[in-house]
Amino acid sequence: QVQLQESGPGLVKPSETLSLTCAVSGYSISSGYYWGWIRQSPGKGLEWIGSVYHNGNTYYNPSLRSRVTMSVDTSNNQFSLKMSSVTAADTAVYYCARPRIEAAGHYFDYWGQGTLVTVSS
Amino acid sequence: QSALTQPASVSGSPGQSVTISCTGTSSDVGGYNYVSWYQHHPGKAPKLMIYDVSERPSGVSNRFSGSKSGNTASLTISGLQAEDEADYYCSSYTRSTTSVFGGGTKLTVL
Secondary structure, X not given: OOEEEEEOOOEEOOOOOEEEEEEEEOOOHHHOOEEEEXXXXXXXXXXXXXXXXXXXXXXXXXXXXXXXXXXXXXXXXXXXXXXXXXXXXXXXXXXXXXXXXXXXXXXXXXXXXXXXXXXXX | OOOEEOOOEEEEOOOOOEEEEEEOOOOOOOOOOOEEEEEEOOOOOOEEEEEOOOEOOOOOOOOEXXXXXXXXXXXXXXXXXXXXXXXXXXXXXXXXXXXXXXXXXXXXXX
16 A cells, blocks of 8 residues: 655745655655645645656646756655745645656545645744 | 635535536546546545546445536535545646646535
């Protein structure tokens, strides 16, 4: 059974960089698949942020592309998200998930529990 | 505001059926058979319930079914059980090679 677990600071200051990691168990990410991030802002729906392929190729939502960087760490079986120049609008629950078929996901078959990141001084 | 439109809430009694709608456009729901549905109990990981409009992953009860007509997809839950009470989200692949989601529907089992 594939399991994903997000980790990272729960509080980030405005204009700084948000950094999250997703640890994967039950599957070796170097073996294949895309790995992605999705967020849910308070009172709003879910938003696909982007995905990284097992070989390191990245695919980002155009609305966030200028501020997002994703990478894989196959030695530790995890992947990460960095989002720069954050504002209060980036306050959200961030989920890692596995998109299937294409980077943006025809569907997402495994998800983490999510981690709340608050942007505040 | 979410890209896909879902009712904020639906409810039903145990044993009844409920249907949750998900309305998009010809650029997403109407243009592709890549609609998926997720069940989310707060504090837990969202769970894939339906993919490719009407396919059920292994282990998901056959009480859950999906369909699509034009720009609107639907999730039907038959034989409602208390454990079905959760938030449900739809998602669709889009012409822009992104994915969009609905705002979520809170299902209450009366």
